[in-house]
Amino acid sequence: YGRCGGGGGKPALEIELDPYVNRTGHVWHVSLESVEGYGSYGFRCGLFGMGHPLLDPYAKVIGDLVAANSVHVKGITAPSMSCLGSLANPPSYSWGRDKQPRLPLEKLVVYRANVALFTKDKSSGLLDNVAGTFSGVAAKIQHFRSLGVNAVLLEPVFQFDQVKGPYFPYHFFSPMDSYGGEGCSASAITAMKDMVKAMHRNGIEVLLEVVFTHTAEGEADGQMISISGVDNSSYYIADEIAGCKSGILNCNSPVTQNLILDSLRHWVIDFHVDGFCFINAPFLVRGPRGEYLSRPPLLESIAFDPVLSKTKIIADPWSPLGISNVQFPFPHWKRWAEMNTRFSIDVRNFLKGEALIGALATRLCGSGDLFSNRGPAFSFNYVSRNSGLTLVDLVSFSNGDLASESSWNCGEEGPSEDSVVLQKRLRQIRNFIFILFVSLGIPVLNMGDECGHSSAGSTSYKDRVPLNWKALKTSFVKEVTGFISFLAALRSRRGDIFQRREFLKLENISWHGNNLSEPRWEDPTSKFLCMHIIAENDVNTPELTKGDLYICFNSNEEPASATLPAPAEGSVWLRLVDTSLALPGFFTTESNLKVHQVLGYSSYEVKAHSCVLFESKRDLPQFL
Structure with a gap:
């Protein structure tokens, strides 16, 4: 396509690939002496991909996602979006003397954040082209340091469908355009690298939530952007999985496995990322027919990969697909850590007064029932997360629709002016934070829990709102943030007890x-x-x-x-x-x-x- 061309227009040049010249094994390729005059490219492939160009799954710099003509095959209309790969090289970057912290797993204190919502609100005091971007996150490093945080876990930053949200990516090799100050792929790449370098300079690791089990493609709407049109049968599980309306990637097929491994290495080598948290992790264990595998080749490859094995790798059973995944014995090779869902459930139930004290004791000691073969440092503990109730909502809402949240409103539903109710809520917030930090394992704070961030009792991810930075000036928030900082320092000072690779005797x-x-x-x-x-x-x-x-x-x-x-x-x-x-x-x-x-x-x-x-x-x- 010409420099002004888009996925919906006519290509300036179209090359038909010869399988005897342009194919090596399962890989198609083409070489041009010059791309002068051209700005972007795409592929037409397969039965469904002939109608419009498809994004190269391995492109490093890409264009905007735009609506394209629907594809009609055998009476089926498949609406599609189009995005082209850029022929420009990724912007050059000097890492200087960047040094990854490489903190021992047991010493982490983690803060989960959404890049956009973290600083998007005007109360962040940042310029419009900085607020809601990687640069915005970097501008708030002092906030992380004041809490005692030494690792930031970012919600998915891969290119994603903005209607469906960050947990529905359509590309695995480039950061979200809108997270760069100029709203383009090149600026997002530079801004992310600047952010990572600034974090490392302050002793903070950068971990990424990643979604490799499904994409923004292949759902009931038949949307095609990239791999769904390239080779749906190779990349996706053929049979539908019960209760799942989205197309599920066949993560353990050789072609998909290579794509995922190449993507992960790209983020480590080119972006100096320190680790990954794999969302919807139970689906990474599935085989080509949706069956569970005892030794999933993808997970084993990640565990022993010479590049990836030096990073933090965390499995998270939470699913953005509306499926209730049960925490089960995860194949770990003593390398994989896990988000500990049982910790959240048992601590909530105890503080609500509805759990046996033995359940609390198990969580305090590092969840030996789940991590006996690995140690407490492999348990990433959390009380609240970006789906479900926020911490302040956990102590403010408990209507019939929230039974699964194990919340308690402390005597009155929703906002209250009753001093007795407010005092109970404050005490419960302190209790949740306290138990999180005195339990063996890795404490994971959720964005906004340090400043009373509320979603008005909604458990929907889509109802999350930007962080209000003005709240940090209130006496309540100063108290909570001071308490978190104190507990983080206590964990460090008493690392002999709280920062352990092995269980207490x-x-x-x-x-x-x-x-x-x-x-x-x-x-x-x-x-x-x-x-x-x-x-x-x-x-x-x-x-x-x-x-x-x-x-x-x-x-x-x-x-x-x-x-x-x-x-x-x-x-x-x-x-x-x-x-x-x-x-x-x-x-x-x-x-x-x-x-x-x-x-x-x-x-x-x-x-x-x-x-x-x-x-x-x-x-x-x-x-x-």
């Missing part, structure tokens, strides 16, 4: 109920649990990490009594957190010298719906 954990009694594990009315973590000390252990921890969790409507065990000789218990207290007393910072000291065998009242953390310390002045 049984002899280093003891459990108690009221007043050091045995927990009532099988009693559904039992809603109080205390966890005593005995530090593993030796002569080389730094003084700041020698103390035991005693953590209390109460989801009762009434206070409970906790008796603290005797600390080591010469030590006292220091209360670091009590989520029932008012600010500035509910957590201890280095500037707060009024640390609450408790002697061994002293009784401490754990208020209703609250959590308390004690640490034993020998040298109080050094701790402060």
Whole structure:
């Protein structure tokens, strides 16, 4: 096509490919001495692709997605969109001295964000051509640092259908045009690389959510943009999967597997990305007929690939296709981590007062029922995510339509001015964040949970709204962000307990109920649990990490009594957190010298719906 040509116009040049000259194995190719005068290209292929040009699946720079003529075959009308690959080379880029942080898995604190919604609102204070782009994310690096975040997980950034959303890509090798300041492919490529380099300079890794199980093509509407028209039978599973209205990619066929591996390597080598979170991961385990495979070749190839094996690889069972995927034994080769759905479910149920305390204990210790062969660092824990209720909505809405969310409105549905209800909600928000950070595994914060971001009780991804940066100036948000920062620092300081590749030893954990009694594990009315973590000390252990921890969790409507065990000789218990207290007393910072000291065998009242953390310390002045 000429430089001004588009997918809907007539091509300036059309070359018919000869299978004896332009095909090697399954790959078609053509070589031209010069492309001067031409700006873009596409393919016409197959029965359905003859009507309009199709996007080269491997193009690195591409044009806009525009409506094209419908294709009519055997009485079937297939509406289609058209997008052309650019003949221009990707913009040159100098990475300078960029160095990937390569943080150990167990040290991560992750923040999930949508590139557009993160800074799109005018309250972000950014210029129009920066807000809602990769540059906008880079401009807010200080926000991540203030929270103690060292890894940002971006919702899908591949080119996607803007009507269907980021989880419906149509191309795997180029970032979304609108995420660049100039709204074109070349500017998006440069802006993304600038963002990654800026993140690395501040010690923050960049992880990408990726969708390789389906595309914006191949649904009931028959839309064709690229691979659906190139070779539908090779790229897609032939038979429909029950409950799924979208075309599912045959990820473990050789041709699709190569496409996915080439795409992943491209993002690592050309964009210096640090890792990937694979959405709808159970579908990556499926074979050509939709059956489950015990050793999926794609997952095994990723695990042992010389480039990809050095990155973080995370499986996420959540499906944007409206399918309820159950977390199941995922083939991992001790390389794959997973988003821990059970963590979210069990913590929500406990704080709502509807779970056995044993379920909470399992999550606190790193979910050994799910990760026994890998270790707690492979469990990516979260309370809320970009689908379902936000954190503030979890404590504000609980009508009949939200039964699956295990939410609790704390006494009144929706917005409230009742001080008692608001106090309960604040306490529950603190509890959720607290449990997320004191549990073994990787804490994953969801965009906006640090600043009371709400979707008015909607669970639909489409109802998400841009982040309101003005909220960061409110006393509520300053309190929550300060608490998150404190907990992130605590995890780092007590990495001997919270940042572990292996599980705690049984002899280093003891459990108690009221007043050091045995927990009532099988009693559904039992809603109080205390966890005593005995530090593993030796002569080389730094003084700041020698103390035991005693953590209390109460989801009762009434206070409970906790008796603290005797600390080591010469030590006292220091209360670091009590989520029932008012600010500035509910957590201890280095500037707060009024640390609450408790002697061994002293009784401490754990208020209703609250959590308390004690640490034993020998040298109080050094701790402060």
